[in-house]
Amino acid sequence: MSSLSCPVAVFTQFSSNKEGQEQNKHKLHCLKFNGTKNSSPQKVDFISSQDHHIAAMTSVNPPENMKPQNRQKIRTKKQQVDPYRQGMIVEGVECRQTVVIRSYEVDPNKTATIESILNLLQETAFSHMWMSGLLSDGFGTTHGMMKNNLIWVVLRTRVQVDRHPIWGEIMEIDTWVGASGRNAMRRDWVLRSQATGLVFARATSTCLMMNQKTRRLSKIPDEVRAEILPWFIDKQAIVEESAEKIQKLDDNALYVAEDLKPRRSDLDMNHHVSNVKYATWMLEAIPNEFLENHQLSDIILEYKRECGISDVMQSLCEPQEDQNSLSSNRTLEGNRRLESSNRGQFSYTHLLKIKGKPGDKAILKGRTIWKEKLQASPFSP
């Protein structure tokens, strides 16, 4: 038996080759591989990070009990229960992890932030992998992937939040994997209240394999397929007829957050900016006045490329025109417009992009749906 994780923290640059030309950008969707056995893998260039290099230094052998393998204790066999992660394998192939919402994972209203939820999704994916006995030394890679120099790249993540967990609340998160066409993998999650069993949120993501050296997308080699296939199930947390097409914003977008820069502390184990950070930047463009009275109920993140450590980004967002007559007073009241809208749902289109570079430098396209808060905080009287 085998398993795999979809570490939502590895990014592809889908749009350009070294000469800066655009090649088949929008076609590079996971579904592209469906049935196209002879399609050649796509070239994927990563923007080189100035921060990747770790200087070679004199290595000192650590004592036995400080060697990573004795500290991490990554299992080589399937583990039905992990008491420290409070995880267990359920239904044969799913992972259920119990977590307590921590003091620093909540916003001023004491409800879990979307960043915290995305982090917990990543963590439970890794726990699944950890318990499967298939985790190698890489960033969520299987042994077969490691052997073939393959890493995961996330294409798309969607999270639907019906109820936001609050500080101290105990949540049960179920996660499992399945096929998405022949060469992509889908990972799904359901977040439930441990006390009541009530579903609070659902999520799904799609990822592909990329050769770490050639930077080309790869089919799933038979060796890796043999590892992961026994863990696949046909079950969907969010049923989507087809992936929603997200409009690409231009510089006329209503709201813009400028000067977003990655910091060293934003880099993850793969020496890339964590994709949760991209989501944070994406949401920075939404006016504070709106965020105070609304809460996120649905978010789609479509990752296009990664940013370099020296890039400066811009986050654009625009209310969707077809809802609640949002466009009627668009230029008159600016940021405050949405506060006076009728109660209901509000939808935004997002674009996170590299500023000041020629051509199409989209990092992330997104769509969010928000609901008016019925009360300012679950703690309000």
Add this chain to the structure above:
Amino acid sequence: MSSLSCPVAVFTQFSSNKEGQEQNKHKLHCLKFNGTKNSSPQKVDFISSQDHHIAAMTSVNPPENMKPQNRQKIRTKKQQVDPYRQGMIVEGVECRQTVVIRSYEVDPNKTATIESILNLLQETAFSHMWMSGLLSDGFGTTHGMMKNNLIWVVLRTRVQVDRHPIWGEIMEIDTWVGASGRNAMRRDWVLRSQATGLVFARATSTCLMMNQKTRRLSKIPDEVRAEILPWFIDKQAIVEESAEKIQKLDDNALYVAEDLKPRRSDLDMNHHVSNVKYATWMLEAIPNEFLENHQLSDIILEYKRECGISDVMQSLCEPQEDQNSLSSNRTLEGNRRLESSNRGQFSYTHLLKIKGKPGDKAILKGRTIWKEKLQASPFSP
């Protein structure tokens, strides 16, 4: 029996009154209260945050199982063991919590970041509080504090890290509280490897009580003293003869990180910028080249005031002159100077301050000590 937490996320502005005059700034140390029963409480002005206001909205009563008290289940009695937090009371009054270092808590070398460690310290402090049965509805306040409108303000935190935990490592964190003079509280922590019992890090912090309405520091009322005193023990994770005096940097500091701005996502449950965020900003001034080859072994954070949501900050830092002849080629090689220094310890003095405001607008003074990495990563061959 009772307990209390020292939520390292509440800040005081110690330096000025409303007229911007400086009053007794440096005297406002916790030790000041020792034996001075008649000293009047100090005025502490918070910089008003534009983001504090939550609009009053029509309140809809949630169903019974969605009420915070039924979701958080804050205990009103001491709880010896908390299976979900993996916490237990040891030695009668200490809290021991077991945590797994998560995938998003580590840096590119797969070792826990100082931010993650500070977050875990905060979390275990809250767990201690949670299990004590003394936690009220506020931000780590006791029932007596809530009744008296008191909140905690953190003055100082010090963390010494001998070994950095790595991804997936299981850590045991012990925390306890004790007196610091008559009107301050000290909280200490020890972080140990669960597998070997080896101590990885030690920490201590000092905090005071402040009246939330008047913004004045407060003595500990008898009612609150009765709650917390039974939990006090005389035990120190870090023994310090006296608090190290941190030099105040001026604008001639060698390294400066500019344009640090709080974002909405930086606000914590108390509607303040999380103090872990201040530490992140403080460390932003250290050159990347240095960070690649060195790891933090000791950090002192002295909190002076909080920043407002619209403030722009500057983070200054300067190598300490008296170590490893750091000053000898100071102006010649800039950032790269430290890389060629002799192997050993390096010390920096830090200042995080509000930019462009007249007078003394220090937010945080700090001192860090770094050790050269013996290997680039614990995962290096």
